[in-house]
Amino acid sequence: MAADIPSTMRASQWTSVSGGIEKNLKVNDQAPLPKKAKSLPKDHTLVRVSYTTPNPIDYKLMDTLPFIFSKPATPCMDFSGKVVTSTLPHLKPGEPVFGKTEPPAFGALGEYVVVGEQGCVPLPNDVELKQAACVGITGLTAYQCIVPFAKAGDKIFINGGSGGTGTFGIQIAKAVGCHVTTTCSGPNVDLCKSLGADQVIDYRTEDVIASLKRSGTQYDLIIDNVFATPDLYWNAHHYLKPSGRFITIAGTPSLPFMFSMLKVFLWPRALGGGQRPFQFVTLATSAEQYAHIAKWMQEGKVKAVIEQEFELEEAGKAFERLKSGRTRGKLVIKVAGE
Structure with missing residues (x-):
């Protein structure tokens, strides 16, 4: 499978947060792949990201503690997308999945992420990738x-x-x-x-x-x-x-x-x-609980409320809107589409 993985990817990244992360995000068409993308550790999955959604932690941590990140840095943890390859036996290439990465990795505002077992869950039939992208943190x-x-x-x-x-x-x-x-x-x-x-x-x-x-x-x-x-x-x-x-x-x-x-x-x-x-309450990633939420979504009991969808090039606008504190539900950013 490694031969099918490109050497670079598109990602929205920042090198400075002067004036706020929303003013500094720029698309890098030649961003390096995540570490270990071509040599996955045990119980990890390489996902091609379809959608992500920004959360307050994505700007609060970066605006206040920018020095802890290697630059250029790729924000966002929530994702939905499709499996490229996995060391987990129950996940197959091409299978739709959702979940979140773990800090300080972030990275979901790029086309590829490497995700651990608890943060990568199969997406049930009839649940859209755009909807699933919103579940990760909130x-x-x-x-x-x-x-x-x-x-x-x-x-x-x-x-x-x-x-x-x-x-x-x-x-x-x-x-x-x-x-x-x-x-x-x-x-x-x-x-x-x-x-x-x-x-x-x-x-x-x-x-x-x-x-x-x-x-x-x-x-x-x-x-x-x-x-x-x-x-x-x-x-x-x-x-x-x-x-x-x-x-x-x-x-x-x-x-x-x-x-x-x-x-x-x-x-x-x-x-x-x-x-x-x-x-x-501090969040603890749980594949079992993600699966429960996904089942409710499949049954129509729970849905993501999406206020607006942005393109990757508009990620800064999404963060600006999130920082306003007036968002109705979630903001979605299309990373690589479906």
């Missing part, structure tokens, strides 16, 4: 925030329902059988309801914490996809059951954020600290 994050902690009949509050993780979260919670309340801005209320949300709070016209207090609802699980401040957590004892759990996934590798997190974890309850269990 779909799996939503799954890991909900499925281990919720059961049918539970009441879940999702702060931030219209972004990538939120749109997956609403649908996964409904697939589990939960009652879902979420927040978004007015223009996205109908979107969240169409995904299955039972109640939507427009944070532009209502104070979210006051609204939750007034409702009298006691939630079994709260997922904060925003975590702009810890205020939602400090007040959680008003609307989260004592047996409930407060989970967040959001954050920036910055000193103010780290200080906020330290206060949450270390401030004693007896001195006015948080009154409910708090957990910061």
Whole structure:
């Protein structure tokens, strides 16, 4: 198979992040292939990428810690595409797959990626590659925030329902059988309801914490996809059951954020600290969980909400849009097509 693998590839890369990654991405038609593309390690797969999607980690890490990357660097971890060759016996050349790479590798904004066993999963029939490309980080994050902690009949509050993780979260919670309340801005209320949300709070016209207090609802699980401040957590004892759990996934590798997190974890309850269990979920790649999400997608219970598709040459525009914080669902970048 090695003879069928080209010596170079097209990739959107950066060498500087001055002014932001969105201003520095340029297509390199002669980018080198990923390391070990022609000598795959055990349990790895070489994938020709069809689509990728940017996530906040793709710019937060690169904008704040650019020195940890070899230049030129290729961002993005989420991918869908087709197997070129694999050392896994269950994956065959030409088979559609999806998943994500592992940092610090990134690389999915290039035509080829080398992916480990847990991050490369067969794509079921009737699920489009474009849809599958969106699952990598946000779909799996939503799954890991909900499925281990919720059961049918539970009441879940999702702060931030219209972004990538939120749109997956609403649908996964409904697939589990939960009652879902979420927040978004007015223009996205109908979107969240169409995904299955039972109640939507427009944070532009209502104070979210006051609204939750007034409702009298006691939630079994709260997922904060925003975590702009810890205020939602400090007040959680008003609307989260004592047996409930407060989970967040959001954050920036910055000193103010780290200080906020330290206060949450270390401030004693007896001195006015948080009154409910708090957990910061970090993503753990799981082929089994990817397969579960893919099955839900095949059954029509879960779908990716795609706001816009970009060409490889437009990757900078995709990152600019993502950084705006106003994305509805996901942004998809076509890398090599289907």
